Amino acid sequence: MTELRTLKVALLGCGNVGAQVARILIDDADALAARTGARLELTGIAVRTIDAPRDVELPRELFTTDADTLVKDADLVIELMGGIEPARSLILAAIQNGACVVTGNKALLAQDGPTLYEAADKAGVQLSYEAAVAGAIPILRPIRDSLSGDRITRVLGIVNGTTNFILDQMDTTGAQFSDALAEAQRLGYAEADPTADVGGLDAAAKAAILASLSFHTRFDLENVHCEGITGVTAADIAAAKDAGFVIKLLAIAEKLTAADGSEGVSVRVHPTLLPREHPLAAVHGAFNAVFVEAENAGELMFYGQGAGGTPTASAVLGDLVSAARRIVLGGPAQTETTIGKVPALPIDAVNTSYYIGLDVADQPGVLAKIAQLFAEHGVSIEIMRQTIHRDADSNVESAELRIVTHRATEAALAATVQAVKGLDVINSVTSVLRVEGV
Amino acid sequence: MTELRTLKVALLGCGNVGAQVARILIDDADALAARTGARLELTGIAVRTIDAPRDVELPRELFTTDADTLVKDADLVIELMGGIEPARSLILAAIQNGACVVTGNKALLAQDGPTLYEAADKAGVQLSYEAAVAGAIPILRPIRDSLSGDRITRVLGIVNGTTNFILDQMDTTGAQFSDALAEAQRLGYAEADPTADVGGLDAAAKAAILASLSFHTRFDLENVHCEGITGVTAADIAAAKDAGFVIKLLAIAEKLTAADGSEGVSVRVHPTLLPREHPLAAVHGAFNAVFVEAENAGELMFYGQGAGGTPTASAVLGDLVSAARRIVLGGPAQTETTIGKVPALPIDAVNTSYYIGLDVADQPGVLAKIAQLFAEHGVSIEIMRQTIHRDADSNVESAELRIVTHRATEAALAATVQAVKGLDVINSVTSVLRVEGV
Numbered sequence: 094m095t096e097l098r099t100l101k102v103a104l105l106g107c108g109n110v111g112a113q114v115a116r117i118l119i120d121d122a123d124a125l126a127a128r129t130g131a132r133l134e135l136t137g138i139a140v141r142t143i144d145a146p147r148d149v150e151l152p153r154e155l156f157t158t159d160a161d162t163l164v165k166d167a168d169l170v171i172e173l174m175g176g177i178e179p180a181r182s183l184i185l186a187a188i189q190n191g192a193c194v195v196t197g198n199k200a201l202l203a204q205d206g207p208t209l210y211e212a213a214d215k216a217g218v219q220l221s222y223e224a225a226v227a228g229a230i231p232i233l234r235p236i237r238d239s240l241s242g243d244r245i246t247r248v249l250g251i252v253n254g255t256t257n258f259i260l261d262q263m264d265t266t267g268a269q270f271s272d273a274l275a276e277a278q279r280l281g282y283a284e285a286d287p288t289a290d291v292g293g294l295d296a297a298a299k300a301a302i303l304a305s306l307s308f309h310t311r312f313d314l315e316n317v318h319c320e321g322i323t324g325v326t327a328a329d330i331a332a333a334k335d336a337g338f339v340i341k342l343l344a345i346a347e348k349l350t351a352a353d354g355s356e357g358v359s360v361r362v363h364p365t366l367l368p369r370e371h372p373l374a375a376v377h378g379a380f381n382a383v384f385v386e387a388e389n390a391g392e393l394m395f396y397g398q399g400a401g402g403t404p405t406a407s408a409v410l411g412d413l414v415s416a417a418r419r420i421v422l423g424g425p426a427q428t429e430t431t432i433g434k435v436p437a438l439p440i441d442a443v444n445t446s447y448y449i450g451l452d453v454a455d456q457p458g459v460l461a462k463i464a465q466l467f468a469e470h471g472v473s474i475e476i477m478r479q480t481i482h483r484d485a486d487s488n489v490e491s492a493e494l495r496i497v498t499h500r501a502t503e504a505a506l507a508a509t510v511q512a513v514k515g516l517d518v519i520n521s522v523t524s525v526l527r528v529e530g531v
Numbered sequence: 532m533t534e535l536r537t538l539k540v541a542l543l544g545c546g547n548v549g550a551q552v553a554r555i556l557i558d559d560a561d562a563l564a565a566r567t568g569a570r571l572e573l574t575g576i577a578v579r580t581i582d583a584p585r586d587v588e589l590p591r592e593l594f595t596t597d598a599d600t601l602v603k604d605a606d607l608v609i610e611l612m613g614g615i616e617p618a619r620s621l622i623l624a625a626i627q628n629g630a631c632v633v634t635g636n637k638a639l640l641a642q643d644g645p646t647l648y649e650a651a652d653k654a655g656v657q658l659s660y661e662a663a664v665a666g667a668i669p670i671l672r673p674i675r676d677s678l679s680g681d682r683i684t685r686v687l688g689i690v691n692g693t694t695n696f697i698l699d700q701m702d703t704t705g706a707q708f709s710d711a712l713a714e715a716q717r718l719g720y721a722e723a724d725p726t727a728d729v730g731g732l733d734a735a736a737k738a739a740i741l742a743s744l745s746f747h748t749r750f751d752l753e754n755v756h757c758e759g760i761t762g763v764t765a766a767d768i769a770a771a772k773d774a775g776f777v778i779k780l781l782a783i784a785e786k787l788t789a790a791d792g793s794e795g796v797s798v799r800v801h802p803t804l805l806p807r808e809h810p811l812a813a814v815h816g817a818f819n820a821v822f823v824e825a826e827n828a829g830e831l832m833f834y835g836q837g838a839g840g841t842p843t844a845s846a847v848l849g850d851l852v853s854a855a856r857r858i859v860l861g862g863p864a865q866t867e868t869t870i871g872k873v874p875a876l877p878i879d880a881v882n883t884s885y886y887i888g889l890d891v892a893d894q895p896g897v898l899a900k901i902a903q904l905f906a907e908h909g910v911s912i913e914i915m916r917q918t919i920h921r922d923a924d925s926n927v928e929s930a931e932l933r934i935v936t937h938r939a940t941e942a943a944l945a946a947t948v949q950a951v952k953g954l955d956v957i958n959s960v961t962s963v964l965r966v967e968g969v
Contacts, residue, residue, distance in 0.1 A: 117680070117827065127870045128679055128747075223677065229828035231677030239661065239669030241566055241856075242555070242848025309566075372834060375813050389555065390667035390845035393835035396810060397828065407828035410680025418679075424862020432565045 099132045100417050103167035103192075105139045105160055105183055106174035110197060110224070112149040113406035114171060119151070129414050130421040137163040139174075148402065165190060169416060171409060172196040173224075181205060188212045188220070193416040193426075195409055197224030203298035203314045206305065210429045219419055219426040221412035226299045227252050227381040229404035230397040231411070236306045237427070240387055245307040247347040247386040249529060252299040254379035254400045255290035256322050256342040258282045260330070260364075261377050264339055269327045282379050293321035293362040296344045303383070304346035304360040309433030312346075312360050316437035320363040329524045332450055332495050336476065338366040339374045343529065349438055352502060357438035364526055366448050371530040440503050446475070446528035447498045447506050451513065452520040455481060455490040459518045463494065466516065470509040473499040491520070497528060538569045538855050541605035541630075542576045543598055543621055544612035548635060548662070549576070550587040551844035552609060557589070567852050568859040575601040577612075586840065603628060607854060609847060610634040611662075619643060626650045626658070631854040631864075633847055635662030641736035641752045644743065648867045657857055657864040659850035664737045665690050665819040667842035668835040669849070674744045675865070678825055683745040685785040685824040687967060690737040692817035692838045693728035694760050694780040696720045698768070698802075699815050702777055707765045720817050731759035731800040734782045741821070742784035742798040747871030750784075750798050754875035758801040767962045770888055770933050774914065776804040777812045781967065787876055790940060795876035802964055804886050804935075809968040878941050884913070884966035885936045885944050889951065890958040893919060893928040897956045901932065904954065908947040911937040929958070935966060 104115055118125070118135045126132045138151070139160035157163055160183055164170055170187035172194060174180045180201055185208075187194050194213070196202070202209070202225055213220035223233050227250065236245065251257050255277060262273040274291065277283035289295045297319040304312040322342050333340050343365040350356055367374050372394045376382040381399025386392055398404035419426065453459050460479065467474050476497040483490045498506070506525070513519055542553055556563070556573045564570045576589070577598035595601055598621055602608055608625035610632060612618045618639055623646070625632050632651070634640070640647070640663055651658035661671050665688065674683065689695050693715060700711040712729065715721035727733045735757040742750040760780050771778050781803040788794055805812050810832045814820040819837025824830055836842035857864065891897050898917065905912050914935040921928045936944070948963055 113827070121682075124682065125680060128868065229825075230831060231673035234677050235669035235673060238853055239672050239849045240845065241852040242563060242850075243845040244559075244562065372813070375810070387667075387845060389551070389841045389848070391836045391839075391842050393668060393833075395831075395833055397831035401829075403827045404829050407678065407681040407825060410827070411677045412680075414679040415676055419862075422863040424857075425860040430566065 097126055097130065097132050098421070099134050100168040100420060101136045101166060102133050102169045102171065102413070103137055103139070103163045104135060105170065105172045105180070107138050107140045107147060108173065109148070109402040110405040110409065111138070111173040112147050112151065113402040114173065114409050115151050115155070116149045117406055117410055125410070125414060129417040131417055133169070133413065133417060136167065139163050161186065164192070167192050168420060169413060170194050171413065172198055173409070175200065177201055177204065184209060185212055188216050188218055191216060191218060193219040193420065195221045195412040195416060197222065197405060197409060199225040199295070199298040199302060203301040206302070206313065207311050213426065214428045217426055219416045221416055223412050224405050224408035226302050227383055228397070228399040228401065229407045230381055230383065230395050230399065231408070232383045232395050233306055235395065236303070236385065240390065243387040243389045245385060245387045248303050248307050248345070248383060249373060250299065250303060250344040250383040251341055251373055251376050251381050252344045252383065252399060253290055253296040253342060254381055255283045255287065256296070257376065257381070258379045259291070260322060260325065260340055260342060263325070263327060263330045264334065267327055267331065270323065270325060291321050291323050293319045293342065296342060296362045300344035300346060300360050300362050303344060304358055305429070307346055308348065308358050308435055309430045310358065310435050311431055312358070312437055316360050318361040318363070318440040322364050325364050326524070329450065329526065333366050333448065336478070336495065336497065337369055338528070339369055340364050340526065341367055341373060345529070348435070349442055349444065351438055351442040357436040357442065359438045359440070359443050361440060361443070366526055366528040367530045443503050444500050446500055446531055448524070448526045448528055449496045449498070449510065450523035451494040451496070452523055453492045453494050454518040454520065455492040456518060459492070460494070462516060462518060463513060466512050467509055470505055470512065472501040472505050472509045475499050535564055536569050536859070537572050538606040538858060539574045539604060540571050540607045540609065540851070541574055541601045543608065543610045543618070545576050545578045545585060546611065547586070547840040548843045548847065549611040550585050550589065551840040552611065552847050553589050553593070554587045555844055555848055563848070563852060567855040569855055571607070571851065571855060574605060577601050599624065602630070605630050606858060607851060608632045609851065610636055611847070613638065615639055615642060622647055623650055626654050626656055629654060629656060631657040631858065633659045633850040633854060635660065635843060635847060637663040637733070637736040637740060641739040644740070644751065645749050651864065652866045655864055657854045659854055661850050662843050662846035664740050665821055666835070666837040666839065667845045668819055668821065668833050668837065669846070670821045670833050671744055673833065674741070674823065678828065681825040681827045683823060683825045686741050686745050686783065686821060687811060688737065688741060688782040688821040689779055689811055689814050689819050690782045690821065690837060691728055691734040691780060692819055693721045693725065694734070695814065695819070696817045697729070698760060698763065698778055698780060701763070701765060701768045702772065705765055705769065708761065708763060729759050729761050731757045731780065734780060734800045738782035738784060738798050738800050741782060742796055743867070745784055746786065746796050746873055747868045748796065748873050749869055750796070750875055754798050756799040756801070756878040760802050763802050764962070767888065767964065771804050771886065774916070774933065774935065775807055776966070777807055778802050778964065779805055779811060783967070786873070787880055787882065789876055789880040795874040795880065797876045797878070797881050799878060799881070804964055804966040805968045811968070881941050882938050884938055884969055886962070886964045886966050887934045887936070887948065888961035889932040889934070890961055891930045891932050892956040892958065893930040894956060897930070898932070900954060900956060901951060904950050905947055908943055908950065910939040910943050910947045913937050
């Protein structure tokens with residue numbers, strides 16, 4: 094081992110994932126050297142506060158608050174600070190110094206990825222980010238390399254563990270959203286401020302990254318239609334369950350032909366009804382999974398831990414070893430291809446099935462009126478189910494109507510829902526959710 | 532596109548997979564050129580019989596019976612003939628000519644892989660074989676590259692679609708093995724001579740390949756303990772179901788510490804009881820899946836179509852595009868690492884739980900006798916369940932005893948079973964199956 098060259102590794106950030114990466118770089122140094130053909134020497138860890146409490150005991154002399162200086166002297170830079178700045182400037186500085194960069198920063202990639210890809214391309218260095226999507230699950234490399242001779246048509250991903258935990262809790266226990274969220278926070282699956290997770294923004298960033306690799310085209314956050322799970326009620330979950338569905342927050346990227354015949358890609362995040370037999374329906378708790386459909390390969394699924402310090406560190410180290418091997422053995426960097434050049438389609442171009450919950454007056458002829466209205470808007474109904482409730486005290490009956498449509502456009506559906514709301518027999522539209530996998 | 536260089540591709544074999552590879556090379560030529568940076572020109576298809584009936588209509592002038600000449604002039608050789616010879620000699624000839632080779636030949640790799648790996652290494656050419664294990668599922672590249680910074684501890688794979696279809700049929704319909712096999716043959720999931728599939732040999736070859744990549748050590752077919760599914764009865768399946776298990780034929784490679792303290796890898800194929808909640812239990816029909824456990828990544832699963840012409844062609848083309856890109860851009864070939872050097876352990880070193888079915892006399896004290904005997908052999912019982920049957924005609928009662936043990940060595944279990952057979956209260960040992968995932 095003594096004759097191996099040494100590559101200097103700078104680590105930016107020492108949170109959950111960073112601390113585990115540092116630990117593994119130190120503890121598994123020999124194994125990593127054997128696989129890489131070079132010793133990976135952790136030269137420093139840039140943090141904001143040197144004496145902050147951390148999960149892992151690490152040598153104090155590694156810590157520094159001077160990230161700029163640390164980056165200048167590195168062969169490999171691992172960025173795990175998160176956020177846009179100073180992460181962005183530090184990555185660009187590293188690239189300009191000729192260092193290879195490994196990052197897990199999905200927000201930065203989704204917002205300003207092209208700047209980074211182009212800088213890496215120009216400098217001829219490797220920029221890798223497997224850890225940015227679905228934690229430990231190897232998904233970006235299979236999409237980019239293993240499926241390079243195929244054509245991906247659709248990606249459906251459970252890429253946010255917090256929301257999957259919450260929805261899974263609601264599904265198994267019947268809990269309301271707020272209670273399931275509180276339980277997730279208690280167990281450490283949700284942060285004190287859960288907005289980025291439950292609002293769908295975290296999943297949206299990952300959707301943009303998945304879409305970019307799958308369709309060889311650069312998509313950013315602005316191309317992603319995003320709806321979170323805060324509006325999903327226990328009643329929605331129960332109704333979905335009753336009809337043989339489960340509700341999951343999905344990141345979706347799919348090739349579509351819009352009504353005007355133009356081809357494009359829809360990138361979106363929203364709560365989605367999936368049939369219980371769908372492989373993604375069996376993804377429980379905080380686990381992640383990405384379901385890929387390709388023309389020749391057919392259906393593929395990649396499943397594993399989507400978060401957590403140690404699992405995500407595995408993805409970071411896979412990228413690090415690959416980048417280091419390339420420095421040792423030579424060869425070109427893997428760059429992002431933009432040969433696809435397919436436009437992002439607005440949500441209105443999407444053609445899918447819908448689940449609609451209606452609170453209606455219990456009167457004869459209501460079903461006929463509603464069915465008529467759907468027909469007039471060109472939205473075909475697949476399932477219509479009415480449940481009558483009688484209030485024991487007031488003896489007033491109310492009816493709940495649940496409709497699953499055949500495929501329809503967002504525009505047609507929106508117009509239908511608008512018209513339905515205008516009917517005097519409708520008390521309220523309780524939910525409108527998209528259905529996939531049918 | 533006109534300025535791109537051309538790479539000559541020779542295809543050896545035109546069966547199920549080969550015909551689809553040829554079709555895609557012709558139909559998707561422009562897309563493949565855009566991704567590769569070179570035009571991939573199919574220069575010929577070597578077959579035994581030029582006018583044999585084929586699934587796909589292909590230009591007759593591409594066919595030749597002279598594989599040797601075809602290989603001499605190729606930049607990339609795709610070997611999909613199967614079998615040992617002439618595949619082996621043709622691959623070696625291609626490597627010596629400096630061509631990159633893509634193969635799906637698991638039998639050859641499991642029997643004589645090291646000869647091929649070493650030849651490729653020496654010639655500095657890429658030898659790829661993603662299609663050899665689990666068809667369309669990207670599994671070898673993730674194990675080799677994505678998990679290169681982690682340590683795999685165990686791989687459990689459903690890697691043979693025929694046997695998974697048969698066992699799934701038996702599980703869902705209660706059919707006997709012979710009926711399920713006949714159904715699989717009728718539907719084209721099993722061949723007229725199903726020996727290699729149902730005997731476990733096909734899975735054993737894939738187990739050797741998975742073990743070699745996962746543990747950075749060369750394992751061949753002789754290192755694999757192999758049991759097929761011909762002995763699995765409808766009664767076994769029913770009893771397993773009753774106890775919350777499903778029976779799957781698994782290819783297993785796992786790191787173990789033997790009783791003498793030595794470390795090694797057990798590579799084996801056998802019918803296995805899995806808890807119904809295990810992710811692999813949900814893999815139905817002819818689908819494949821590989822479950823990987825790694826120290827840092829935790830549990831991962833890769834799921835998809837394990838056979839079929841078009842899905843497997845996707846894996847072949849992914850390897851082909853990667854190899855061609857490397858020719859265009861330069862850089863070293865990905866070679867197999869043998870840094871692990873862990874010995875293969877015999878089946879006796881395995882330490883697992885067992886399911887044992889016994890047909891016993893319905894007498895008082897039988898359970899106590901059997902429990903005593905297990906205890907004497909150091910095998911701890913986790914579950915013991917007795918079912919009494921009464922023959923309506925003869926009015927004779929018989930009892931069926933099902934035992935699930937805690938972890939025990941094969942040696943201890945074998946000794947226990949031997950001793951149990953000697954008890955006068957035992958009519959027969961109806962099944963002994965290993966249990967995983969508990």
